[in-house]
Amino acid sequence: MPRYLTSPQASRFYDHFGAKQDHQGYYEDAPLADLAAHLRFEQARHVFEYGCGTGRYAAQLLAEHIPETTTYAACDLSRTMIELAGRTLAPFGGRVVLWQNGEVPDFLPGKPPFDVILSSYVLDLLSPEAISEMLAESARSLRSGGQLGLVSLTHGSSFASRITSRIWALLAHLRPSLVGGCRPLRLVDFLDPDIWRVSYRKTIIRWTIPSEVLIATRL
Ligand SMILES: C[S@@+](CC[C@H](N)C(=O)[O-])C[C@H]1O[C@@H](n2cnc3c(N)ncnc32)[C@H](O)[C@@H]1O
Known part of the structure; x- marks a missing residue:
């Protein structure tokens, strides 16, 4: 049985x-670039990110993909991460709203529905119950036809990546804090087909570490 933080x-x-999170780019950058390339930001007016970390990915999205008139809102559980993201995203001024969330997903109640919700390398550290809560809140907060973009550690598909993901899963089980609570999972297993249509799915392996990139449309 997996254990969770x-x-x-x-x-x-x-x-x-804190900022050490940005050293994970050697395996995260390619999947994150793939997600950015396949989300329809050009049609989005309101974007939300769950678990923004240091804001490094958001800065890239705001500079290169998200239209200048589009707002970006994000939350993170960690106060340090929100402080770092605040500094990273300061150049984007009033388009950006950040806050520290509590235990339950907290998607800026009272705001108009989002066109895009994204979350990278966060669901893989949540318990299955918390993943379901996050997806239910995403379904409530996305407009119909809006996109959910996710990236997560996943199971290997080649010999080397299978060994890496098994070792990772074992470490996550024995001592979750060694790997930041993250473990390989299959995102698609969590999506209810009555609510979501998966429009894009790819496994990308860097340095033998496999990541799943998934985009689902809110029906
Ligand atoms: C592995 S980091 C990924 C950060 C960023 N999304 C990225 O791709 O670089 C995981 C992030 O999720 C945040 N996090 C963990 N549990 C969370 C929760 N329940 N709600 C919101 N954020 C959470 C952590 O504080 C951390 O910033």
Whole structure:
């Protein structure tokens, strides 16, 4: 049985990890670039990110993909991450709203529905119950036809990536804090086909570490 970090444990881990998160680019950058290339940002007016980390990906999206008139809102469990993201995204001024969320997903209630919701390398550290809550909140907060874009660690598909993902899963089971609580999973297994239509799905392997990129449309 996999074990998960509790929200207070995850918050403490990422408060401490802080800017070191940006050193994961050697396996995260290619899947993140693939997600950015396949989301329809040009038609979006309101974008939301769940678990924005240091804001490094958001800065890239705002500079290169998200139209200048589009707003970007994001939350993160870690106070340190929100502070770092605030500094990284300051050049984008009033288009950006950031806040620290609590244990439950918190998607800026009272705002118009979002056109795009994204989350990278966050669902893979949540318990199955918390993943379902996050997806239910995404379904409530996205307009019909809006896109959910996800990236997560996943299971290997080649010999080397299978070994890496098995070792990773074992570490996550024995000592979740060693790997930031993250473990390989199959995102598609969590999506209810009555609510979501998967429009894009790809596994990208860098340095033998496999990531799943998935885009689903809210029906
Ligand atoms: C592995 S980092 C990924 C950060 C960023 N999305 C990226 O791709 O670089 C995981 C992030 O999720 C945040 N996080 C963990 N649990 C969360 C939760 N329940 N709600 C919101 N954010 C959470 C952490 O604080 C951390 O910033």
